[in-house]
Amino acid sequence: xxxxxxxxxxxxxxxxxxxxxxxxxxxxxxxxxxxxxxxxxxxxxxxxxxxxxxxxxxxxxxxxxxxxxxxxxxxxxxxxxxxxxxxxxxxxxxxxxxxxxxxxxxxxxxxxxxxxxxxxxxxxxxxxxxxxxxxxxxxxxxxxxxxxxxxxxxxxxxxxxxxxxxxxxxxxxxxxxxxxxxxxxxxxxxxxxxxxxxxxxxxxxxxxxxxxxxxxxxxxxxxxxxxxxxxxxxxxxxxxxxxxxxxxxxxxxxxxxxxxxxxxxxxxxxxxxxxxxxxxxxxxxxxxxxxxxxxxxxxxxxxxxxx
Amino acid sequence: xxxxxxxxxxxxxxxxxxxxxxxxxxxxxxxxxxxxxxxxxxxxxxxxxxxxxxxxxxxxxxxxxxxxxxxxxxxxxxxxxxxxxxxxxxxxxxxxxxxxxxxxxxxxxxxxxxxxxxxxxxxxxxxxxxxxxxxxxxxxxxxxxxxxxxxxxxxxxxxxxxxxxxxxxxxxxxxxxxxxxxxxxxxxxxxxxxxxxxxxxxxxxxxxxxxxxxxxxxxxxxxxxxxxxxxxxxxxxxxxxxxxxxxxxxxxxxxxxxxxx
Numbered sequence: 300x301x302x303x304x305x306x307x308x309x310x311x312x313x314x315x316x317x318x319x320x321x322x323x324x325x326x327x328x329x330x331x332x333x334x335x336x337x338x339x340x341x342x343x344x345x346x347x348x349x350x351x352x353x354x355x356x357x358x359x360x361x362x363x364x365x366x367x368x369x370x371x372x373x374x375x376x377x378x379x380x381x382x383x384x385x386x387x388x389x390x391x392x393x394x395x396x397x398x399x400x401x402x403x404x405x406x407x408x409x410x411x412x413x414x415x416x417x418x419x420x421x422x423x424x425x426x427x428x429x430x431x432x433x434x435x436x437x438x439x440x441x442x443x444x445x446x447x448x449x450x451x452x453x454x455x456x457x458x459x460x461x462x463x464x465x466x467x468x469x470x471x472x473x474x475x476x477x478x479x480x481x482x483x484x485x486x487x488x489x490x491x492x493x494x495x496x497x498x499x500x501x502x503x504x505x506x507x508x509x510x511x512x513x514x515x516x517x518x519x520x521x522x523x524x525x526x527x528x529x530x531x532x533x534x535x536x537x538x539x540x541x542x543x544x545x546x547x548x549x550x551x552x553x554x555x556x557x558x559x560x561x562x563x564x565x566x567x568x569x570x571x572x573x574x575x576x577x578x579x580x581x582x583x584x585x586x587x588x589x590x591x592x593x594x595x596x597x598x599x600x601x602x603x604x605x606x
Numbered sequence: 607x608x609x610x611x612x613x614x615x616x617x618x619x620x621x622x623x624x625x626x627x628x629x630x631x632x633x634x635x636x637x638x639x640x641x642x643x644x645x646x647x648x649x650x651x652x653x654x655x656x657x658x659x660x661x662x663x664x665x666x667x668x669x670x671x672x673x674x675x676x677x678x679x680x681x682x683x684x685x686x687x688x689x690x691x692x693x694x695x696x697x698x699x700x701x702x703x704x705x706x707x708x709x710x711x712x713x714x715x716x717x718x719x720x721x722x723x724x725x726x727x728x729x730x731x732x733x734x735x736x737x738x739x740x741x742x743x744x745x746x747x748x749x750x751x752x753x754x755x756x757x758x759x760x761x762x763x764x765x766x767x768x769x770x771x772x773x774x775x776x777x778x779x780x781x782x783x784x785x786x787x788x789x790x791x792x793x794x795x796x797x798x799x800x801x802x803x804x805x806x807x808x809x810x811x812x813x814x815x816x817x818x819x820x821x822x823x824x825x826x827x828x829x830x831x832x833x834x835x836x837x838x839x840x841x842x843x844x845x846x847x848x849x850x851x852x853x854x855x856x857x858x859x860x861x862x863x864x865x866x867x
Contacts, residue, residue: 302697305777309694313687313748314707320745321711324722331725384624387617399621401859406628408799409851410806412825413844416832417631420638423836427634460628489613511713518715520809525832535717542721542813552725555718562713 325559331552342549350553359537363557366533369448369523370516373455377463377512378505380456385467385504389474400468407461415525418454419445422526446528454522459515463508470504471497503573510569514562534558632848639841656842665819666843669827676736676811676823677804680743685797687744688751689789695752696759711749719745720813727814734816739823742814743804750803751796754862758792791861798858802851 332350337343353359388399406414421427422444429441444450474497482492516522520535527533534554541551639657643650660666695704711719723742727734766788770780786793808825815821824847831840 306694306698309690310698310704313691313752314704316687316744316748317707317711320723320726320741321714321719322707324719324726325714327725327729328718328722380624380627383617383620387621390614390617402625403628405852405855406632408802408855409632409848410825410828410844412806412808412828412832413635413847414631416828416836416840416844417635419832420635420836420841421631457627457631460624464624514713515715518717520717521829535715538717538721542724548721548725551721555715555721558715558718562715566713 328552328555331549332556334549336547336549350550353550354553354557359554362532362537363534365531366517369451369455369533370513373452373459373516374509374512376452377456377460378467378509381460381463381467381508382505385464385471388464388468389471396472400465403464404461411458411521414458415454415522418450418457418526422450422453445526446530448527448531450526451523451531454526455512455516455519458522459512462511466508466511467501467504470501474500506569506572510565514565517561518558635841636845636848639838639845641838641841656838659839660842660846663839665822666824666827669822669824672736672821673805673824676739676743677801680740680747680804681797681801683740684744684747684751684800685793688748688796688800689755689793691748691752692755692759693785696756696762697764708749708752711746716809720810723810724813734814735821736815738814738816739811739821742810743807747800747804751793751800754796754799755789755792758789758862762788795858795862798854798861802854805847806851
């Protein structure tokens with residue numbers, strides 16, 4: 300058909316670009332992870348699973364678990380902060396909601412390095428927070444707020460919070476208020492309505508936000524590097540070191556591959572949650588269980604930030 | 607109902623706290639950039655001398671110039687490719703594999719894409735430099751431009767294309783005189799966003815820039831300065847970079863809003 304061949308022509312250059320500069324490089328990383336480091340830092344093309352065994356070494360496993368712990372904490376804190384904020388926005392007058400959301404999202408579009416640096420300015424020993432607390436006499440000696448887990452988690456929450464608010468908001472705003480009213484009319488107290496009705500129905504938004512923060516946090520390299528002061532290693536830093544200092548590219552590739560594996564599993568889990576949410580809303584016919592749910596929902600959320 | 611207004615009071619103060627959390631670090635940084643003292647964290651009077659110092663710094667100016675080149679070229683390329691992609695996809699049947707592929711550049715950790723591209727370029731013996739940063743930035747920019755244009759196409763009335771073709775206009779004329787003017791605000795909004803993302807991107811640029819300082823971009827320059835410590839110059843530079851991004855995003859949002867109303 301003429302129109303379908305024209306559509307192929309339209310999408311070919313863009314898809315070709317993605318295939319050449321994203322899919323092939325990622326396949327390359329996948330293959331590289333089965334080889335080993337050559338004598339002088341190159342790659343020896345000799346197929347084995349050595350790197351995967353090595354990744355299970357307590358040192359690396361420890362770093363992986365630390366990363367999961369930090370990313371997990373950041374995710375929970377971000378959701379606890381974002382949920383009430385998103386809820387508050389959804390209760391405000393319709394016309395104001397887009398403006399409120401726009402100002403939630405605005406910092407998200409600015410430079411990540413600078414947003415992280417701002418926390419160095421606030422948290423260092425001569426920083427604003429320590430100075431402030433000292434001048435009102437709460438503390439007599441500056442606290443060590445920077446270069447630790449606390450600083451890294453704060454930085455991650457700060458950087459990704461806007462998207463979580465957006466994701467949760469988009470779920471809450473789709474909620475039919477009559478469902479909540481029905482629950483209240485049937486005599487359920489407000490907290491019970493929230494726990495049994497509102498929260499389960501907005502689970503897809505929470506899941507989308509959670510996966511987003513977790514995935515971007517666990518692969519993060521800038522925040523642990525700048526706010527953890529090099530003392531704190533996460534998977535992202537480990538990959539960086541393998542490529543730029545240790546020059547063991549195959550092992551770095553293996554670690555990236557594991558990272559992508561974790562990401563895929565979470566996206567799948569999230570797709571399941573989204574789907575279940577939709578069955579509960581009796582809209583199951585429209586979409587099926589696939590990673591696509593995530594993409595569509597997130598695209599919708601990104602649209603919202605402009606709307 | 608008292609409990610209702612109480613929970614409303616809580617929700618509204620919580621929202622205010624969130625805004626405070628989001629904007630306080632940025633505002634502190636901006637205020638401190640006008641601080642007279644060399645000490646960047648204690649206020650000692652108003653001054654713009656740090657902005658003046660930036661203009662004398664050869665390596666910062668060079669990095670800013672490099673960033674501009676990379677952002678402009680990658681924005682132009684990704685706007686064309688992303689728009690064509692959106693036009694094609696919106697008229698095709700829903701394809702979840704294609705959607706996932708287009709979504710991947712947005713969610714894939716930067717570090718993974720960065721090392722994948724570095725391995726790829728190295729394997730091909732491709733010389734690294736500003737051009738390899740451009741090639742890499744187009745990857746994620748295509749995805750964002752495509753997403754923004756697709757949202758615009760959702761309300762697109764395809765009968766105007768048929769009308770144009772029925773009246774004897776060729777495909778190209780129809781595109782130039784009918785389709786493009788209608789979707790142009792979406793394309794422009796997408797390009798502004800792509801430009802912002804490219805200007806701010808650090809990790810992929812860092813890995814694909816190659817050795818030597820000739821292809822250092824502004825975020826790479828900022829990164830090495832930050833690792834050196836807190837200085838008033840960084841505060842000044844950060845303020846300028848932030849204001850540029852905010853302006854771009856603001857314009858992008860305005861333009862996009864304009865056509866829906």
